[in-house]
Amino acid sequence: MMPRIPRYLALFASLPLGTLAQSNPLYTDAEYFQPNSTGIRVNNGFERVFIQPFGPHGVRVRVSLNRDPAGTELSTLIDPPLEGPGGNAGLAHDINVPIGGNATLRNGNILAEVFKNHLYFYRFDEANDTKTLLTSEYFDTKSLHSRYYARNFMSSSFRAEYSFTTTPEEQFFGLGQQSCCNDHTVNKKGQVIDLINFNSHIPMPVYMSNKGYLQMFNMASQGRLELGAHRVRFVAEEAMVVDYWITAAAPGNYDDLQRQFTAVTGRQPTPPEFLLGYQQSKLRYYDQRQVEALAQRFHDEQVRVSLIVIDFLAWKYQGDWSFNNLAFPNPEEMARKVKELTGAELMVSLWPSVEDLSENYITLQQRGLLATTRDGTGIHDSFQGVYTRLIDATNPEAREFVWKRLNDSYFSKGIHSFWIDQADGGSLGEAYVNNDQDLLKSIPYHRPFTEYFAGTQEATGKMYPWFHEQTIDEGYRNLTGSTQNQTHQTTCDYMSLTRSSYIGGQRFCSYLWSGDTESRFDVIHQQVTSGVSVAASGISAWTLDIGGFSGLNPETPEGQHLFVRWFGMGVFLPFTRVHGTRSCSIPRTAPYHRPNECPNEPWSYGEENFEIIKKYIDLRYELIPYVKALFEELQKTGRSIMRPLYYDFSLSDPVVAAGTSSNEPQIVHQYMFGPRLLVAPIGEANVTEATVYLPQLGEAHADLGSWKFWWTDEDFGEGGGNVTVDAPLDQIPVFYLGDKEDIFSGSIWSE
């Protein structure tokens, strides 16, 4: 059965959708150009280049030196892809090109051509039988080779530098989540991006171009991306194979690019409904009595809550993956009480670090399940005055070990949600080693030479967090006896929250938050650019710390004001989650590490604000059908939830197109939350009104009428200019399209 393509989308569906997999509704009914080659193999001296059709309108390129790729290298591609051709093809090829030779293959609308030893990628236009160059390998008469290698004589791996052409005005979107908190861009052109993970910095080597293509490097290597005026250079510090994928769509059609990209890297399974409600967290609820009192208060105040979070140091030693039973003597009872009082689930934090005194250390060391270091000490970092080692999550045996502990300590006792913190990889996830030792942060030591089951940190470390997501995802499915398999899972009973991820992380029952942000007004705006960029990298299951992580004092008017403004934005995010380490005048007296007593609950920000926060929480629950529908669409087609304005308006509105290109603050600090809501968070103190740019609605929006102000239903017409609206604390500037009742009933398209 062919689902009705909403008119809203149909306009963009200018390219044939194809007739690939009969089972897939997206590819029935229209023609799709089947690949006219199984692959091209170029033998260029010691270098072997494989070019193959893979996924919808996609081409995969793999290059190895001296020998063919083993096929066992780490990969985030799903093979066979969820849609499109090229699955289970190994190194298949039917064209052999000798040095200097030429060949072309086509898959759907993309052409890959080898000519005089360089690769070119074109979009093929059926209508007029023409091809448009998207990008090609970069070379000049005197330049480094476009595929450039350096080898370390100690091993067969190599360093690779790959260069591609670009033009000065080209725009690049996505690239994961940029470091907190000064990057206010959605167009990343001109930037140099360090491909290394740490707290709040999750760069991913994937970008969409305004020329109508998406390119991604299917490699877990640390390295660098240089997005220069004429050349894009991808640097992998260590690789066994270079592996990248490129797909094409009509310029401006970012939804097709996401659909094609998620067809090969995975689609987000839909969250359980409870997680779409309000999530309460702070650093930190440190004992059982406190958690139960908190639930009692939510019950007494009649404030709805869906998740209550227990942060780090709830363990005795790092790597126990269980509660310190002095602080949490009866987890089962606690979970039961919280559920009874509020209906909420509990979530607990886990860290990847293991200290010698942990009850698991000796076993893990004996069985080789801890990451090691090249110098043999195995020490990756220190925290709370002890040296720690990392669990080797890249080893399936280690994942099974951790899950067993989590099950025994928590899951089997009614605590089903897990928070993967600090597992960014290499060390404890900060930009420095010696975590938590403030004065030592600026000593420029190299990071430890971490080695895993999967390889070194340099070669495989970008995927370390991804394997933690896998641990819990696999554990859930093993325990609940789900018949769904890894790559085709469509729903989640529970989810983990994670500080880091990687390309394809959206296939897991896991959601990402933006790490430790600072509590400042400008960060509210910065978070919009973080959120839409990570969505443009395929990951829509995203949230942040409402209020920011550090620097907020709830006793001050400024702190209260900031929190309420931030809360307004939180209502219109994929997940609504309050968290942070607050500062205040209450002394820390409890006999635990970091027993921060400062409050961070809806009632902690003054009586008037409590009323506003309650109103926002109620609104969030009213919006659940809409949010759920957005997640269902994401699951089916990869359609992003938080949408930078260029997704929907770069074709209909030149102001959006230009403002996106130049990262104009007003344009990049607003976003669409699904197809019907425009959100313009307030990122300044003390304002009473807001000027919002309403994008010009195009033909694609014809069914959705005009822009209406959320709080008054006032009609502002079809956009194309600024409007000024009242913006008291309880009214974040939001505009909607279509009928408000449709939004509340979860209908995201016009009928």
Ligand SMILES: *[C@@H]1O[C@H](CO)[C@@H](O)[C@H](O)[C@H]1NC(C)=O
């Ligand atoms: C491609 O190679 C074929 C033979 O291998 C040659 O005849 C042809 O001229 C080449 N095409 C171009 C454009 O160089």
Ligand SMILES: *[C@@H]1O[C@H](CO)[C@@H](O)[C@H](O)[C@H]1NC(C)=O
């Ligand atoms: C595949 O199709 C393209 C576009 O029509 C053409 O240029 C190319 O030569 C074809 N390749 C093969 C191997 O048939």
Ligand SMILES: *[C@@H]1O[C@H](CO)[C@@H](O)[C@H](O)[C@H]1NC(C)=O
């Ligand atoms: C072919 O058609 C596409 C739109 O379908 C257009 O962008 C392109 O410029 C056309 N090329 C030529 C040479 O007419």
Ligand SMILES: *[C@@H]1O[C@H](CO)[C@@H](O)[C@H](O)[C@H]1NC(C)=O
């Ligand atoms: C899930 O079950 C499979 C099959 O028994 C096992 O190989 C895997 O290690 C389990 N995963 C976890 C995280 O326990």
Ligand SMILES: *[C@@H]1O[C@H](CO)[C@@H](O)[C@H](O)[C@H]1NC(C)=O
């Ligand atoms: C999880 O815990 C339950 C209850 O203790 C136990 O029956 C089950 O075997 C455990 N499963 C795993 C994978 O550890």
Ligand SMILES: *[C@@H]1O[C@H](CO)[C@@H](O)[C@H](O)[C@H]1NC(C)=O
């Ligand atoms: C996973 O499920 C899909 C869809 O049902 C199926 O095509 C695929 O073969 C399964 N894979 C495995 C490893 O069972």
Ligand SMILES: *[C@@H]1O[C@H](CO)[C@@H](O)[C@H](O)[C@H]1NC(C)=O
């Ligand atoms: C906001 O208003 C308060 C109270 O009038 C004042 O103390 C504060 O400096 C103002 N903040 C800014 C950023 O203007």
Ligand SMILES: *[C@@H]1O[C@H](CO)[C@@H](O)[C@H](O)[C@H]1NC(C)=O
């Ligand atoms: C809208 O207002 C902003 C400042 O708030 C200004 O920079 C921009 O030029 C205005 N845009 C239009 C189209 O008037």
